Amino acid sequence: MRPLNEVLPDAINKVIYVLYYFETTQYTNYSDGATLHVPDLVFLQQFCSQCEDAEDYGECVRCVQRYQSFWDDPVGGLLTYLCKPRPWANKVVAIAHNA
Secondary structure, three states: OOOOHHOOOHHHOOOEEEEEEEEEEEEEEEEEOEEEEEEEEEEEEEEEEOOOOOOOOOEEOOOOOOOOEOOHHHHHHHHHHHHHHHOOOOEEEEOOOOO
């Protein structure tokens, strides 16, 4: 077996972290006393090993635009964005706010 320390740094460099949250409305009645949460907006922030410690919130060489928002189709936009091919990354870690 190879030692883990020979494998770990390269694996860490190929991960993108995406933190996201939904803004929803609750105007649609679902049942007696319950309303349906309808997503209106998804906002996300992402970072990789190259930009995780950056002080500014500009663009990253690998991540490009570090902030995204989806209005028209929030859930579909988020899922499409998460499944987008990234040649430099082999893993996407998505973390939801209050999930």
